[in-house]
Amino acid sequence: MSGELDLTLQIWRQDGPHDEGHFETYTANGISEDMSFLELLDIVNEDLIQDGKIPIEFDHDCREGICGTCSLMINGQAHGHEKATTTCQLHMRKFNDGDTIVVEPFRARAFPVIRDLVVDRSAFDRIIEAGGYISVNTGAASDANLTPVPKEAADASFDAAACIGCGACVAACPNSAAQLFTSAKLAHLNLIPQGQPQRFERTESMVETMEDFFGSCTNHGECHEACPKEISLDFIAFMNRDYIKAKVRNRKLAGQT
Amino acid sequence: MTVLNSNVPEGLIGEKWENHKFSMKLVNPNNKRRFEIIVVGTGLAGASAAASLSELGYRVKVFTFHDSPRRAHSIAAQGGINAAKNYTNDGDSVHRLFYDTVKGGDYRSREANVHRLAEVSVNIIDQAAAQGVPFAREYGGLLDNRSFGGAQVSRTFYARGQTGQQLLLGAYQALAKQITAGNIELHTRTELLDVVLKDGRACGVVTRDLISGEVRSHSGHAVVLATGGYGNVYYLSTNAMASNVTAAWRAHRRGAFFANACYTQIHPTCIPASDEFQSKLTLMSESLRNDGRIWVPAAFDDTRPPNEIGDGDRDYYLERKYPAFGNLVPRDVASRNAKTVVDQGKGVGPLKNGVYLDFSAVVERDGEDDVRSKYGNLFDMYERITGENPYKVPMRIYPATHYTMGGVWVDYNLMTTIPGCYAIGEANFSDHGANRLGASALMQGLADGYFVLPYTIGDDLAGRLGETPVSTDDPVFRDAEASARSQINRFMSIGGTRSVDWFHRELGKLVWDYIGMERTKEGLEKALVEIPALEEEFWKDLHIAGSAETLNSGLEKAGRVADFFELAKLMARDALDREESCGGHFRAEHQTEEGEAKRDDENFAHVAAWEWNGPGSVQTRHQEELAFENVALTQRSYK
Numbered sequence: 001m002s003g004e005l006d007l008t009l010q011i012w013r014q015d016g017p018h019d020e021g022h023f024e025t026y027t028a029n030g031i032s033e034d035m036s037f038l039e040l041l042d043i044v045n046e047d048l049i050q051d052g053k054i055p056i057e058f059d060h061d062c063r064e065g066i067c068g069t070c071s072l073m074i075n076g077q078a079h080g081h082e083k084a085t086t087t088c089q090l091h092m093r094k095f096n097d098g099d100t101i102v103v104e105p106f107r108a109r110a111f112p113v114i115r116d117l118v119v120d121r122s123a124f125d126r127i128i129e130a131g132g133y134i135s136v137n138t139g140a141a142s143d144a145n146l147t148p149v150p151k152e153a154a155d156a157s158f159d160a161a162a163c164i165g166c167g168a169c170v171a172a173c174p175n176s177a178a179q180l181f182t183s184a185k186l187a188h189l190n191l192i193p194q195g196q197p198q199r200f201e202r203t204e205s206m207v208e209t210m211e212d213f214f215g216s217c218t219n220h221g222e223c224h225e226a227c228p229k230e231i232s233l234d235f236i237a238f239m240n241r242d243y244i245k246a247k248v249r250n251r252k253l254a255g256q257t
Numbered sequence: 258m259t260v261l262n263s264n265v266p267e268g269l270i271g272e273k274w275e276n277h278k279f280s281m282k283l284v285n286p287n288n289k290r291r292f293e294i295i296v297v298g299t300g301l302a303g304a305s306a307a308a309s310l311s312e313l314g315y316r317v318k319v320f321t322f323h324d325s326p327r328r329a330h331s332i333a334a335q336g337g338i339n340a341a342k343n344y345t346n347d348g349d350s351v352h353r354l355f356y357d358t359v360k361g362g363d364y365r366s367r368e369a370n371v372h373r374l375a376e377v378s379v380n381i382i383d384q385a386a387a388q389g390v391p392f393a394r395e396y397g398g399l400l401d402n403r404s405f406g407g408a409q410v411s412r413t414f415y416a417r418g419q420t421g422q423q424l425l426l427g428a429y430q431a432l433a434k435q436i437t438a439g440n441i442e443l444h445t446r447t448e449l450l451d452v453v454l455k456d457g458r459a460c461g462v463v464t465r466d467l468i469s470g471e472v473r474s475h476s477g478h479a480v481v482l483a484t485g486g487y488g489n490v491y492y493l494s495t496n497a498m499a500s501n502v503t504a505a506w507r508a509h510r511r512g513a514f515f516a517n518a519c520y521t522q523i524h525p526t527c528i529p530a531s532d533e534f535q536s537k538l539t540l541m542s543e544s545l546r547n548d549g550r551i552w553v554p555a556a557f558d559d560t561r562p563p564n565e566i567g568d569g570d571r572d573y574y575l576e577r578k579y580p581a582f583g584n585l586v587p588r589d590v591a592s593r594n595a596k597t598v599v600d601q602g603k604g605v606g607p608l609k610n611g612v613y614l615d616f617s618a619v620v621e622r623d624g625e626d627d628v629r630s631k632y633g634n635l636f637d638m639y640e641r642i643t644g645e646n647p648y649k650v651p652m653r654i655y656p657a658t659h660y661t662m663g664g665v666w667v668d669y670n671l672m673t674t675i676p677g678c679y680a681i682g683e684a685n686f687s688d689h690g691a692n693r694l695g696a697s698a699l700m701q702g703l704a705d706g707y708f709v710l711p712y713t714i715g716d717d718l719a720g721r722l723g724e725t726p727v728s729t730d731d732p733v734f735r736d737a738e739a740s741a742r743s744q745i746n747r748f749m750s751i752g753g754t755r756s757v758d759w760f761h762r763e764l765g766k767l768v769w770d771y772i773g774m775e776r777t778k779e780g781l782e783k784a785l786v787e788i789p790a791l792e793e794e795f796w797k798d799l800h801i802a803g804s805a806e807t808l809n810s811g812l813e814k815a816g817r818v819a820d821f822f823e824l825a826k827l828m829a830r831d832a833l834d835r836e837e838s839c840g841g842h843f844r845a846e847h848q849t850e851e852g853e854a855k856r857d858d859e860n861f862a863h864v865a866a867w868e869w870n871g872p873g874s875v876q877t878r879h880q881e882e883l884a885f886e887n888v889a890l891t892q893r894s895y896k
Contacts, residue, residue, distance in 0.1 A: 039536050057809075064540075067333065089641050154394040
C-alpha cells in the first residue's frame with residue numbers, strides 16, 4: 001500500500017559551538033512514505049548506534065506541530081518545502097525515491113549551534129522577558145466578562161498568538177531578523193483591551209531587545225513564507241506603527257485615548 | 258499498612274477551603290523573600306506556581322529540560338478548560354462541576370480536593386483573560402462556552418483548538434514578567450536527577466545540565482514537582498517525546514508514596530500507528546465523534562476499500578450495542594470496544610489496527626464546506642499525517658494513551674509524604690479519580706499552580722522562618738550527586754548492543770498488552786515476569802553512544818526508561834491488587850453482564866498509595882479511605 005524511498009542524506013554535524021562543523025553523507029533505504037521527517041532521523045540514528053557511531057542530535061518534542069521545538073533547514077528551507085508545516089509534520093511522501101536531502105540547523109548569529117542540528121533560541125525568551133506580558137498578579141483579576149473584547153479583536157489577537165516560537169522566520173530571513181516573531185507576540189497583547197496600559201512601553205522594550213540580538217527587516221517576506229503557522233506580515237506593519245507611536249507618545253496621557 | 262492522613266479540613270464541603278485558608282499560618286510579606294522554593298517543570302502547573310509564588314515575594318528557582326519554559330507539553334492540549342462560571346445560564350454551579358468530576362472519576366477521587374478545584378475554577382478564567390489569553394468570544398465581546406464530554410452544561414472555555422497553548426503562553430508570560438523582576442532564577446535544558454532530603458525533609462534537588470553534562474545541587478526550603486504524567490511508559494502515546502516520570506519517580510524512591518499507578522486514560526480517537534518506527538500518536542479531537550460514525554467490516558478479512566463496502570456489510574458496533582449514546586459513549590467505553598473488534602481481526606488499514614470514523618453521512622447532509630468550517634484544521638492535520646482525504650475516505654482511528662490519573666500521593670495541601678516536597682498538576686494523583694473528564698486537566702494544573710499551592714506552601718514555611726537552606730556542600734547533597742553520577746557512569750559503561758529506544762519500544766508493547774485498556778489477572782502476572790526480564794536485559798545490553806559531558810539525548814532517555822521499567826512494575830502490581838473495574842482501570846474479571854466496568858465500593862473505595870522499599874523489593878501498599886458524603890455512588894450505564 002505505502003511506497004518506500006531510498007534516500008541520500010547530507011546532514012550537518014558539529015561537536016559544539018566552537019567546532020567548525022561539516023556535512024556527513026548517509027544513506028537511508030526502504031523508508032516508508034508514511035514516516036515523518038523526524039522518524040527518518042530516528043532511523044538514521046538507530047543505524048548509527050548499531051554501527052557504534054554517535055547519533056545526530058536534533059531538537060523535537062511534541063511531534064504534533066504545536067510546541068515549536070523542532071527546527072531544521074531541509075534543502076535550504078526552514079521546516080522543508082511543504083507550506084504551513086513544521087518538520088515533525090512533514091512526511092516522507094512529500095519526497096521522491098532517489099532524492100538527496102540536505103539537512104542543516106537553523107542558521108542565525110542569534111541562534112548559535114549547540115550540537116549538530118540543535119541551536120540555542122533563548123534570544124526569543126529575552127524578547128518576551130522584555131515586555132511580552134501583561135502585568136497582572138495572580139488573584140488581582142476582575143471577572144473575565146467585565147472587560148468585553150470585540151470578537152474581531154480577539155480573533156486578530158489569536159491569529160498573532162498562534163506563533164509557536166520555532167524560529168523559522170529568523171532562519172528563513174536573509175538578514176536573520178526576528179520581526180515576525182516579535183510582532184506576533186506584541187500584537188497578541190497590543191490588540192486587546194487588557195494589553196493597553198503597557199502597550200507602548202512593551203513595544204519599545206521588545207523591539208529594542210530584538211535589535212540587540214537580530215538583524216534588520218528589509219521586507220523580503222521570507223519569514224511569512226516559512227512560518228508553519230502562516231503568521232501575517234501585517235503584524236510587522238502593526239509593530240512598526242506602534243513603535244513610532246511609542247517614541248512620540250506622552251505616556252502620562254495613556255489613560256485618555 | 259498505615260492509614261494515610263489526607264489532612265482534609267473539618268466542616269461542610271463548601272466551607273472547607275474557605276476555613277482552611279483562614280486557619281493556615283501566613284508568612285509576612287517581608288519575610289517571604291527569605292524563603293527559596295524550587296519548582297521543577299514549567300507546564301501549566303509549574304509555570305503558574307512559579308509565577309504566583311514569586312509574585313508573593315518568595316525567591317524561586319525554576320527548572321525545565323526544555324530549551325524554553327513555553328515548550329512544556331501542556332501546550333498541546335486542544336479542547337478547553339472547564340469553569341463553573343454559569344455564563345450560559347444553563348444551571349451550572351460549583352456544586353455541579355464538583356459532582357460531575359467526582360462521578361466522571363468513577364468515585365475514586367477525594368471529594369474535598371475536587372470541590373476546591375471547582376471553587377477556584379472561576380478564578381482561573383478571570384486570571385487568564387486578564388493575562389490576555391485570547392479565548393473564543395461571542396459577537397458582544399463576552400466569553401463563549403461549549404459543552405464537553407461527561408457534562409450536560411456548557412462550561413468549557415476555549416481558544417480555537419489550541420487552548421492549552423494559549424493558557425501556557427499566559428502562564429509563561431507571567432513567569433517571564435517575574436524573571437525580569439529578578440525574582441526567578443530560570444534553568445533551561447536542565448533535568449532533575451534526584452530529590453535530596455535532610456532529616457526526612459526535602460531540602461533540594463540534584464540536576465544535570467543537558468548541554469554540559471554538569472551534575473550539581475540546588476537547595477531550597479521547599480521542592481515543588483510539576484513534571485506531568487507518565488503516559489510515555491507505553492512508548493506510543495499522545496505525550497511529547499520527552500515527557501517522563503523521572504522527577505516523580507526519584508521522589509518516590511526517596512519516600513514519596515506513589516498512588517493509583519494503574520489509573521491511565523486511553524483516548525479513543527487517535528491516528529493508528531503506520532509502522533514499527535512510529536514515534537508517537539496524534540490525537541484527533543473527541544468532538545469528531547459528534548458527526549462521525551464508527552464502524553468496521555462485518556466480515557472477517559474483508560479487504561475491500563471502505564467505499565465499496567455496502568451498509569449491510571458494515572458493523573456500526575457502538576450504535577448497535579449502545580443505542581442511546583451511540584458513537585458518543587464515554588472515552589473508556591469507546592476505547593474498549595475498538596480494541597474488541599480489532600482483537601477479533603476486524604481492524605482496518607494496512608496493519609489492521611484501526612476502526613473507521615466515517616463522515617460521509619454528514620458530508621452528504623451538510624455539505625463539505627459546512628464540515629470544513631467545523632473540523633477543517635483536524636481534517637488537514639489528518640491528511641498531512643496519513644495522506645488520505647477524510648472528506649472522501651473514512652478516517653482510521655484507534656485508542657492511545659493520553660493522560661495518567663495516578664501519580665505522586667499528596668494531601669489536601671498538595672504535600673507529598675516527604676515533608677517540604679509538593680506535587681502539582683498531572684504529576685499528582687488527587688483530583689480525577691479513576692478517569693479524567695475532558696477539559697479538566699488544564700483546570701487542575703492551573704488551579705494547583707495559581708490558587709492552591711501559593712496558599713498551602715506558606716502554612717508549612719511559616720514555622721521555618723530563620724532556617725537557612727541546607728548548604729549544597731552538605732553530605733546529603735554530596736551523596737546524592739555521587740549516586741546520580743554513578744548511575745550515569747553505569748549507563749555509559751554497559752557497552753551492550755541495543756539502543757535505548759529499542760528497549761523503550763519493547764517495554765511499551767508489554768505495558769500496552771498487559772496494563773492497557775483491558776487487564777486480567779493472568780496478563781498482569783505475566784507482566785510481572787516479562788517486564789523484570791526485559792529490565793534485566795536493559796541493564797546488560799544497553800548501548801549509549803557518545804559522551805556524558807555533551808548533549809546526549811540517548812543518555813537522557815536511558816535514565817527515563819530505567820524509571821519507566823520500575824514504574825511499569827508498580828502499575829502491574831497496583832492493577833493486580835485492585836480487584837475491581839473503575840474508570841480507566843478495566844479488569845476483565847470484573848464487569849457487568851453488559852460488559853461495563855463493575856466497581857467494588859465495599860472493598861476498593863480507597864486510594865492505593867505505594868511506599869518504596871528499596872531496589873529489588875516490592876513496595877508496600879497503603880490505603881487512604883475515600884468517604885463520599887456529598888455524592889451518592891451509582892453504577893454508570895450508557896445503554
